[in-house]
Amino acid sequence: MSETVTAATPHLGKDELARIDDLSVSFMTDAGSIKAIDGVDFTIPKGKVVGVVGESGSGKSVTARSIIKLLPVTAATSGAVYLARRDGIGELDALALSGEQLRRMRGDEAAMVFQEPGSVLNPVFTIGWQIEEGLRAHGLKDKKELRAKAVDILEKVGIPDAETRVDYYPHQFSGGQKQRIVIAMALVLNPGLILADEPTTALDVTVQAEILDLLRLARDEFGASVLIITHNMGVVADIADQVVVMYRGHVVEQGDVEQIFYHPQAEYTQRLLAAVPRIGQQLTVRDDEGNALERLSDWRQEPVAVEAKGLTITYPGHLMQPDFVAVDGVDFTIHRSEVLGLVGESGSGKSTTGRAIAGLQKVSGGSLNVLGVEMNGVKERDFKPKRADIGFVFQDPGSSFDPLMTIAENVAEPLLVHHKYSSVADARDYVGDLLEMVQLPRTYMNRFPHELSGGQRQRASLARSLALKPSLLIADEPTSALDVSVQAKVLELFKKLQIEIGFACLFITHDLAVVDMLADRIMVMHQGRIVEHGDVDQVIERPENPYTRKLLASLPVPDPREQRAHREHLHALAAEAV
Template sequence: MTDENKAAAADGNLAEIKDLSVSFMTDAGSIRAIDKVNFTIPRKTVVGVVGESGSGKSVTARSIIKLLPDTATTSGAIYLSNRAGSERLDVLSLSGEDLRRMRGSEAAMVFQEPNSVLNPVYTIGWQIEEGLRAHGMKDRKERRAKAIDILNKVGIPDAETRIDYYPHQFSGGQKQRIVIAMALALNPGLILADEPTTALDVTVQAEILDLLRLARDEFDASVLIITHNMGVIADIADQVVVMYRGHVVEQGDVEQIFYHPKEQYTQRLLASVPRIGQKLVVRDVDGNPVERSDDWRTQPLAVKAKGLTITYPGHLMQPDFVAVDNIDFEIHRSEVLGLVGESGSGKSTTGRAIAGLQKVSGGSLNVLGIEMNGVKERDFRPKRADIGFVFQDPGSSFDPLMTIAENVAEPLIVHGRYASVNDARDYVGDLLEMVQLPRAYMTRFPHELSGGQRQRASLARGLALKPSLLIADEPTSALDVSVQAKVLELFKQLQAEIGFACLFITHDLAVVDMLADRIMVMHKGRIVEHGEADDIMQRPQNPYTKKLLASLPVPDPREQRIHRAHLHELLASER
């Protein structure tokens, strides 16, 4: 290695990206994903790369370990130093054995979806040991001991036994811990974490962020974390790189980015982040606040549950599973009731039962005057037109072979409002314009719309029959913050104009605080707390609600440090 490379390897930077450009060859020609990107990753530092979908974040991270498809063309340079500072690799020039040796030992990747990484037919111990085998650890007992040690370090309980478990025997958060364990197994100097917390509950997200901090503080690794969540950036990052449409628009330390952003895009991104206590105010063209004409408290009930119980029957000698356990609640007409809780708490099951998509096992559930316990489909069918449903993932709820017009018109045709898509075309166009989509989008297919546009089209379909009750199941969880802000504004405006009752299901407490009149908190099938939104958010009484609120990262680095310390105190008091 030259003296120049030795000096560069020994300086404070572990990695250096210089004028990196990446293009992909498609049927329509070459598309440039990132264009002349420059930034450095210092040693023992967490660098956060933030930006919206399509900004080039993941392509940049994958380029650092040359994990791009054959259709990709790269230019520029990526330099990666080893831990000792004695060697500096030119990543883009590596191939074959040198590339395999670098991956895992010098840099390792933690992917967004652990199920895409973990092989379902092998035990997790075998999968962790696979990397150790590939890098020359031949002794079987030594490999197993190393795998158990790393599982203990990432917080997998009873690692000596569970090393022989398969991926499906772990929760989502535990699977993400196992993927991080695989990345840490060879003690690389750089961990690349691509949206590692996006699909996780806030309490599990807090645990994963603590684990990435552990990689920096105890394993002396640098971490490059990719996310669109500014709260995550405030919680963990030392430095921040802001990307937009393949370019780096701003970079600096975390306090400079949050408190003194220079670029308009960064300012706009920060302004879009939902914050607890920040109520959503939507204004009309004259600047006047858009409000409901009626007080929801004076309105009749749309939904009333008393002792509602929903049980899934067990199979193959397994006991029945009680998903919803003896809960009581009400939803008034024109009210937005927020339902929050972690995965598996029974939120979606409750919403599906109200929509007639899930049978009630016990208790009473009255929906728009119909008792759902024991209801016959022929009795409930006339009421289905009064109930709208907005799904979490419109990509899977839309028929990919049907145009947007056909998808949105489907409930209108099923319920006999129109005879065909052609007859409904003018009304469908009005619906799309209502959710701020051009009429021209009617002829497009779902895959031709962005995530935010699909979610707006899903909202148009949910409101097509002008329902008096809407179930919104995690409608903004997968959206970028700026798109999420637009969808929430649209939702608030339509709810004020149409006056439908709404059950808004989410695990994002800041989002529900912006919209909801009242909030219910669910945990393990039970309602542990409910009341006015301000009371729940500002004066929570139940320990679980307090933990949920403390786990939500605040998009303010100084405030988040206090917030995180409070969470650790709460967790310590539980032990």
């Protein structure tokens, strides 16, 4: 099998790094063959960033993995993937490679950055050893040179004190730093193509902006082309030169970034752009007759459901480590029928605050009154009667559902725990009503969690949280991992239910555009403290705290021209902070 394509039959133009030609991939399952992608065609130019967008299941990741032939043995492929060699001598047909040729191609010609760095980094090896592993696999043996290259690439991707931290283990780095390390592993062999599969999905907006700057560095300083897979249209507007839109295994549209954003041709592309949450965009929900739904009373006139005064939550240190103050003397209130948005980066204390309100985390100091119960020093027997009045929507419903129980059993669980029904069979009609309320068919009751999509699981999670008709709901990042089209439907449903039921809500997120659509007031949290607090319009349009301004500037907007100015503003803020 030849490793290169002869010069007489080139498939790539002089400015093309890769060409995907009529690519189809099918997977064999117990139910038969399932076609994941069907006749996909597009090119990746040299020195450009190509964004591949679409919903989960559209075939984005399968397409990217096909480029380096990183598919399971159950996959059957047809078509071709042509890749220009880094040394400029000929081209490769990636799908025709095997064995040693394939190993050389991975790393030398193309490398992949995966969505979840925790699943890529080995917890028992130092990050320096893991970076060096790729170099060793490609023939470099000198220990001093290996270490020098590992330290150098860590410095280039912005890991501080790289000379020392090269000997650290993955658990000693934050999520954003681990993503930088995974990018360093991809860059260390200087490949011509970087494949980045949802590299910013689970990251805060400030860290996301830094990772996108790093991918720009790969293009501008390392001369690599970048294929970035994402469902975030703001990310595409920020970094992409060209865009490929996929839907159900097909490419429905492709073009340069401005053409896709300002003159989309495909109906699906238009729907995708319309679903993107934007700052200042009002979310209006309507009843079955098309009339706009509004709350019947002003939330400011409603009684207070939650009140915190000097709330402090401390995690005790272990093995001679000092105590960690997660929440440091915060004050706030939540009125009945009000939605309070709580925003901030990971580690700011948002989820800890929400868990304390739900009685899942002990209060260390100050006062926290929840539905008339003082949580500082509360006994479980005193708080237990109130648990039925509190609902909790988790960030990842997949991990909060029991995988061995059906959706009906999972949703009915709180009803049985609080003795509202004696069995799942007795609760079945009510569970069906709950599922229909969140726009899931009753037939889904007999399915298991893994048989639902991410958006469907989140709806089922919302149904479970509302099963006991709570007067207070804690929603912890309920839409952060969802596609924009699914997210838009979940947010619309959430607002409709909140208006109809009138529960008080703490909505925890790091996405200011989402909280702008839903919340009445916003509370910005940073390092355990509230740095800004006020009505939505005031905080979004006239932020006073530098951290709030940084958060707003870090949020990518789905408009390429506006985003360029947005990015320059963020860099100016960063320069001022130095």
